[in-house]
Structures are given as C-alpha cells and as structure tokens.
Amino acid sequence: MYGFARREFTLTLLRRMADYQPDLVKAAYTRLGATKADYLKAFNRWQTMQHSRRAPGGLDLLVAVLGPEDHRESVRIGDVTAGVAHWRLPLWPDLRWQAIIGAANAVIDTTLVRAPGAPRPRLPENPEPWSCVVADTRERWPDARQIDPDVPTRWLVETDRHRLWFTHGLLQLTEDTSSPA
Numbered sequence: 029m030y031g032f033a034r035r036e037f038t039l040t041l042l043r044r045m046a047d048y049q050p051d052l053v054k055a056a057y058t059r060l061g062a063t064k065a066d067y068l069k070a071f072n073r074w075q076t077m078q079h080s081r082r083a084p085g086g087l088d089l090l091v092a093v094l095g096p097e098d099h100r101e102s103v104r105i106g107d108v109t110a111g112v113a114h115w116r117l118p119l120w121p122d123l124r125w126q127a128i129i130g131a132a133n134a135v136i137d138t139t140l141v142r143a144p145g146a147p148r149p150r151l152p153e154n155p156e157p158w159s160c161v162v163a164d165t166r167e168r169w170p171d172a173r174q175i176d177p178d179v180p181t182r183w184l185v186e187t188d189r190h191r192l193w194f195t196h197g198l199l200q201l202t203e204d205t206s207s208p209a
Contacts, residue, residue: 039070048200087133139197
C-alpha cells in the first residue's frame with residue numbers, strides 16, 4: 029500500500045463523479061497532474077484495497093491511505109458517541125473528507141463536508157455542480173428531504189422544485205422538477 033496518498037485518494041473520488049460531470053473531472057485530474065489512466069488506476073487500486081483480506085479495515089485503512097487525520101472529535105448521535113475524523117484533500121481546500129467512526133474503529137459513513145470554519149456558499153435557486161455539499165442545502169432549503177438512493181457513493185436531496193444529486197457528498201447535478209416533463 030505504500031505510495032497511495034491523499035492525491036491518489038482524491039483521484040478515486042473523481043471516478044464516480046465522472047458519471048455526472050466528465051468535463052469537471054477531466055479538469056480536476058489535469059489540475060492534479062494526472063491523466064485519465066492515472067485516476068482509473070487509483071480507483072482500481074482503492075477498490076482492491078477495500079476488498080483485500082490482507083489490507084487493514086475501517087479507520088486503519090483510511091489512516092494507511094490518507095495518513096493521520098487532520099482533526100478528530102467525538103460527537104453524540106442519539107444515545108451513541110461516535111468519532112468524527114477529517115482529512116484535507118488537495119482538490120477542494122474548503123472541504124474535508126469525513127469519516128464517522130463507531131465501535132472497534134468501524135467506519136460507519138464517509139463523505140465530503142464543508143471544512144470547519146469555512147463559509148457556506150450562498151446557494152442560488154439552481155446551484156452549479158461542485159458548488160456545495162449536502163449539509164449546505166439545509167440552510168437554503170430547510171424543508172428539503174434527504175433521500176438515500178441505495179448507492180453507497182450517492183445522495184439525493186429533494187426540494188419543492190429540484191432534485192439535487194450528490195456523489196461523495198459533493199453536488200453533481202440539479203434537476204428542475206417544477207416544469208412538466
């Protein structure tokens with residue numbers, strides 16, 4: 029696993045984003061000094077590590093790949109206390125990769141989130157791709173419904189007029205549902 033780091037991990041996140049925003053993904057991997065082959069190779073390597081019997085699991089895998097977390101805290105979620113760890117990634121300076129950690133260092137959830145102290149964007153009616161994370165939508169649309177589309181890397185937020193599709197917590201697509209089909 030040596031040599032796999034935050035840059036390569038960031039490349040792995042781009043793989044699922046390319047389903048929605050191939051042009052943004054191409055510009056992003058180019059900014060990171062990578063090619064399409066590099067980001068696909070990083071994604072395949074990450075998948076192999078996640079499914080390997082010899083690779084560490086849970087938080088240990090994230091630490092092996094990303095290094096020690098930049099920030100960690102404990103939070104109460106209902107009756108349970110969980111750990112929350114954050115890592116900076118090179119492509120999105122105002123965002124952090126977040127892992128919610130349960131008992132025995134099991135990773136319960138991972139996603140991109142707004143960095144602590146980073147200002148939330150003022151979202152227009154039709155936000156642009158990559159302009160916000162899931163939590164940013166709560167302020168703009170307090171009555172929005174969050175829906176798990178049963179795909180581990182994706183999330184959907186529905187408002188009265190829109191469907192906002194997220195991959196790894198970052199907005200990919202805004203669909204207008206107010207006009208007839």
